Amino acid sequence: MKKFAIVIHGGSGAISDVALYQESLGRVIEEVSKLAKEGESALNLVTKAVVLLENDPLYNAGRGSVLNTEGFVECDASIMNGINIEAGAVAGVSGIKNPVLLARKVMEKSSHVMLIGKGAEGFALDNGIETESLEYFVTEARKKQLEQAKESDNITLDHNEVTEKKLGTVGAVAIDSDGNIAAATSTGGLVNKKFGRVGDSPIIGAGVYAENELCGVSATGYGEQFIRTTLAKHMAEWMRYHEGSAQAGAEEGINFLVKKVNGLGGVILVDSDYKIGVAHSTPMILAASKTWDTEMKLYC
Numbered sequence: 001m002k003k004f005a006i007v008i009h010g011g012s013g014a015i016s017d018v019a020l021y022q023e024s025l026g027r028v029i030e031e032v033s034k035l036a037k038e039g040e041s042a043l044n045l046v047t048k049a050v051v052l053l054e055n056d057p058l059y060n061a062g063r064g065s066v067l068n069t070e071g072f073v074e075c076d077a078s079i080m081n082g083i084n085i086e087a088g089a090v091a092g093v094s095g096i097k098n099p100v101l102l103a104r105k106v107m108e109k110s111s112h113v114m115l116i117g118k119g120a121e122g123f124a125l126d127n128g129i130e131t132e133s134l135e136y137f138v139t140e141a142r143k144k145q146l147e148q149a150k151e152s153d154n155i156t157l158d159h160n161e162v163t164e165k166k167l168g169t170v171g172a173v174a175i176d177s178d179g180n181i182a183a184a185t186s187t188g189g190l191v192n193k194k195f196g197r198v199g200d201s202p203i204i205g206a207g208v209y210a211e212n213e214l215c216g217v218s219a220t221g222y223g224e225q226f227i228r229t230t231l232a233k234h235m236a237e238w239m240r241y242h243e244g245s246a247q248a249g250a251e252e253g254i255n256f257l258v259k260k261v262n263g264l265g266g267v268i269l270v271d272s273d274y275k276i277g278v279a280h281s282t283p284m285i286l287a288a289s290k291t292w293d294t295e296m297k298l299y300c
């Protein structure tokens with residue numbers, strides 16, 4: 001069997017109906033692990049995992065994303081290749097079925113790292129990226145959630161206790177048999193966010209990072225706090241200068257987030273030793289992992 005490690009998340013927060021997520025996360029990790037065992041690249045593994053999570057309306061990414069204050073979905077996504085620290089990202093895109101595929105296209109087919117809004121959507125059309133009607137993305141649960149957020153004048157994590165549905169941003173980090181690391185993150189952002197608001201998920205070094213010698217990271221939580229702390233890069237740099245384990249790296253990230261900005265969220269990390277770290281300052285994180293020599297593990 002080929003060596004690999006993969007960890008995925010579906011957001012962090014206060015979540016009561018966990019069984020649904022356990023089932024979904026377990027299914028995704030098993031499906032992606034099959035590819036990993038066959039020697040699929042880390043980049044393809046994180047892409048596949050995030051596509052599966054984006055397609056599941058349970059999560060705040062792709063279909064089922066939270067609604068902005070105008071009542072429609074605007075997605076952010078990113079991907080990073082640890083081999084050469086190449087990255088691609090999109091922000092504020094609507095109508096893109098799988099924003100992570102567009103982020104990957106930006107990385108591979110443009111000379112840029114990030115495209116936003118209409119420009120990104122035009123690039124998607126030119127490059128054969130699948131689109132959907134705006135209605136495809138909107139679920140009844142999200143409409144209700146936005147109404148509740150507006151009533152209480154809140155801009156919230158989709159999995160905040162204030163809202164009825166507790167769902168989440170998605171991400172994946174993997175290392176493959178060649179020792180290559182990749183990471184990807186995808187989100188609809190915050191419930192009732194301002195039209196045009198961009199979170200941490202598409203910001204390289206904030207909501208995502210990957211560098212083969214160090215680790216890969218994907219984050220979830222209040223994006224503004226992760227941008228201000230450049231959290232994913234902070235964790236990678238900590239791994240560079242400390243002998244600590246992957247778990248110690250994830251905990252350092254969350255400790256730093258809490259210490260600096262009293263931040264709320266969760267992180268997943270894979271290091272170059274095929275070790276996994278998961279940490280959160282929220283009551284819970286929706287996450288699952290599997291490595292070539294261990295069984296599937298649920299963190300929720």
Ligand code: ASP
Nearest residue numbers: 169189199220221222223
């Ligand atoms: N980090 C995302 C954002 O701020 C939200 C989340 O993780 O649920 O856009």
